[in-house]
Amino acid sequence: MYVGFLIVGPIYDHYGERATMITASVLTFLGYGGMYIAYAKAWGGLGFLMVLYCLAGVASTAGYLAALAANMANFPATTSGTVSGILLAFFGLSATLFSQIKTHLFSGEGEVPDPTSSLKGTKATQQFLLFLTVITTAIYLIAAVFMVKIKKPAVKSLDSGSSSVITVNETNEKTTGTNPAQALSRSTTYTPSMVNGREGWNHSTTTLDKESGIERTGTRHLPGDTILSETAPASTEPVITSTAPGKTWVNPYLTSIDMKPRAILCESTFWFFVIAQVSQQGFSYINNVDSIVHAILDPNDPSTVTRSVSLTGLHVSLISIGNCLGRLASGVISDWVINHYRISRSVFFFGSEILILIPLAIMGFTTGMVSMPALVVSSCLIGATYGATGALFASMTRDFFGNKYYGTACGLVMVLNGFNPIIANQVYGIFYDRAAKKMPAAEAGADSDNHMTCLGHDCYNSSFRIATLLQVVCVVFAGLLFWAHMRKGRKLMQATMA
Secondary structure, three states: OOOOHHHHHHHHHHHOHHHHHHHHHHHHHHHHHHHHHHHHHOOOOHHHHHHHHHHHHHHHHHHHHHHHHHHHHHOOHHHHHHHHHHHHHHHHHHHHHHHHHHHHHOOOOOOOOOOOOOOOOOHHHHHHHHHHHHHHHHHHHHHHHHOOOOOOOOEOOOOOOOOOOEEEEEEEOOOOOOOHHHOEEEEEEEEEEEEOOEEEEEEEEEEEOOOOOOOOOOOOOOOOOOOOEOOOOOOOOOOEEOOOOOOOEEOHHHOOOOOOHHHHOOOHHHHHHHHHHHOOOHHHHHOOHHHHHHHHOOOOOOOHHHHHHHHHHHHHHHHHHHHHHHHHHHHHHHHHHHHHHOOOOHHHHHHHHHHHHHHHHHHHHOOOOOOHHHHHHHHHHHHHHHHHHHHHHHHHHHHHHOOOOHHHHHHHHHHHHHHHHHHHHHHHHHHHHHHHHOOOOOOOOOOOOOOOOOOOHHHOHHHHHHHHHHHHHHHHHHHHHHHHHHHHHHHHHHHHHO
8 A cells, every 4th residue: 555655646746637537546446356256256366365455555545645645735824724634534434334234234244155156155145245346436436527626727847847036016904003004015025045955945035115114914834835927816825824913924834846756855854754653663552452352251151252353343443443533633623723822733743752751561461461441541532642643744845845746745654654564564463373382282172273273472472562662763753853844844934034
């Protein structure tokens, strides 16, 4: 899924949201449809299944990016957190929806195998894979038909390779006096320049046609916003907020200066962002919640197998619901804070990474077996924090790098994140297997084919101790990201107000 960003990102940037959605529909049909055939016919091997999973993963990334990027472009920067939060809340809620559908409609409980059938495996799983194939393909096709990026007035190019001189003319028609002739006109010229391989903005000239002793309630804009249009009114996409009448603030954290991919790679914020994403250790919990649930249950209880399935569904739902709420809350609140207090929304990313330490510490350092209430708390926290970082990623990418190459920027930031599940699962798997080997041999008549054979806290606590230490790396770089963006914002504000 994460490597898929490198494929679908440029497709979106060059061909648009509809082509990306069509790509998603074709790949999801091949991926899930192939899984249905492979499972029902017992056809193909491990390599074939890996290809099918990759196709379905890239399809999911394409649908995710097309919906996200198109809507981020359709709405102003001041609401990007809310937009991404709402969209990704439903993306996070999908796990709850599909896990409940699987549990209640395709559980296969009480199913009797038909020895005369040419189809292999359980009928419930066959039907669920067919359901996934049809429903996801249809939704992507419908989205391809109806999704549209709103056309805006022509905007002067502000990408990082531009060498043009851009003049922003703004007129403030509101004053605290009663004489309309006292309106204030401001003309500011910006020229791009390269500093240490990165683009800066030289605030070369500023002229005020009238004295500025009047309280201003209008808007002032910075380069990179869609306000730099020859035809758009001056009120388009404001980047200025106010918390008191007559008080105006330039907001340097909503200046989406479009940056080319090569320029993005030269930014310190990019590398801090990438490392913070790669180190995120919530995957260790999310991907292994089923084996954790099984490990803490009483093996002598005859209802353990049934309970493990039910409790796994419960915790997947808790993670998913927490994911949904975390994305909504982080998006809305970060918009409010960045608009009213001129604080980079990356502060919430930093806070979320700190909170992830709590469930990791619970799983790694609890004496004895973790209790079910503690596991519930862990699932809720992992879901909420993972959801918050996911929504903030979308809006922060726009804040840092702009809209023009948004798809490619998402791919550059997220591609290394694909290694995290591999590393996290390998670490978890090594300690799980070691603990499983120390388990006593299965009793006569017991089901020795059960793949989850490890019981007890040794199955998971060592891997979560390592995950906790790795998460500290994430916290450090998330803090550096916040510091770097705040520092750049202050410099930009000082340059434009000089």
